[in-house]
Amino acid sequence: MRVFLEAGRLTLRRFTAADVDDLVDLDGDPAVMRYLTGGTPTSREVIQDEVLPRFLQYYERFTGFGFWAAVDTSSGEFLGWFHFRPAPDGPVDEAELGYRLRRSAWGRGYATEGSRALVHKGFAELGVQRVFALTMAVNLASRRVMEKSGLRLVRTFHGSWRDPIEGVEHGEVEYALTRTEWERENAARGGPAD
Numbered sequence: 001m002r003v004f005l006e007a008g009r010l011t012l013r014r015f016t017a018a019d020v021d022d023l024v025d026l027d028g029d030p031a032v033m034r035y036l037t038g039g040t041p042t043s044r045e046v047i048q049d050e051v052l053p054r055f056l057q058y059y060e061r062f063t064g065f066g067f068w069a070a071v072d073t074s075s076g077e078f079l080g081w082f083h084f085r086p087a088p089d090g091p092v093d094e095a096e097l098g099y100r101l102r103r104s105a106w107g108r109g110y111a112t113e114g115s116r117a118l119v120h121k122g123f124a125e126l127g128v129q130r131v132f133a134l135t136m137a138v139n140l141a142s143r144r145v146m147e148k149s150g151l152r153l154v155r156t157f158h159g160s161w162r163d164p165i166e167g168v169e170h171g172e173v174e175y176a177l178t179r180t181e182w183e184r185e186n187a188a189r190g191g192p193a194d
């Protein structure tokens with residue numbers, strides 16, 4: 001297991017080709033996919049031929065950024081994933097945070113725990129200048145995780161959707177935290193910037 005980060009109860013590790021079943025299971029739950037596809041699952045073929053290869057390619061392109069499988073540190077159980085990576089067309093020192101967890105893991109603070117650890121690692125070790133995250137305005141759980149991870153609402157916008165899903169009329173939101181803000185908050189807490 002190639003561990004990327006120990007985050008309290010979670011361990012973030014690299015994906016491997018053996019993770020297909022867990023990803024099919026994760027994306028097979030309409031509740032998990034509600035604010036992503038309107039509930040439509042991702043097919044096994046797409047996971048196997050597109051999603052997982054993209055996750056694996058990230059490790060070759062960027063050091064320290066990518067998609068990380070989240071497993072329970074004590075049992076090794078697959079809980080879902082986090083991503084922390086430059087946006088496809090964005091600056092390499094700006095990291096987009098994202099997460100997708102199995103329904104059985106919701107409501108236990110896991111998304112916040114993993115996100116806080118990634119934000120910290122990004123600023124303290126990876127030279128990130130800004131962390132941002134995007135979600136649908138109506139995805140309140142995701143917005144709450146962003147807030148609890150120290151990010152603040154910076155804009156609401158209306159993107160273009162090929163297949164618009166319920167709630168899209170309320171738009172999407174971007175939350176962000178800059179290095180300067182992170183350093184200021186650490187200083188205010190009396191802690192070191194790293």
Ligand SMILES: CC(C)(COP(=O)(O)OP(=O)(O)OC[C@H]1O[C@@H](n2cnc3c(N)ncnc32)[C@H](O)[C@@H]1OP(=O)(O)O)[C@@H](O)C(=O)NCCC(=O)NCCS
Binds near residue numbers: 141
């Ligand atoms: C978003 C997601 C990762 C959150 O994971 P989680 O581990 O349950 O998150 P946490 O337990 O760390 O925090 C969730 C917070 O949202 C709150 N919350 C959950 N559902 C909510 C709702 N419907 N309305 C308002 N707040 C809600 C929780 O109460 C908690 O806040 P609190 O600690 O202040 O009480 C999880 O729901 C998920 O995987 N959803 C499906 C995929 C997804 O939508 N990903 C985001 C796409 S941008």
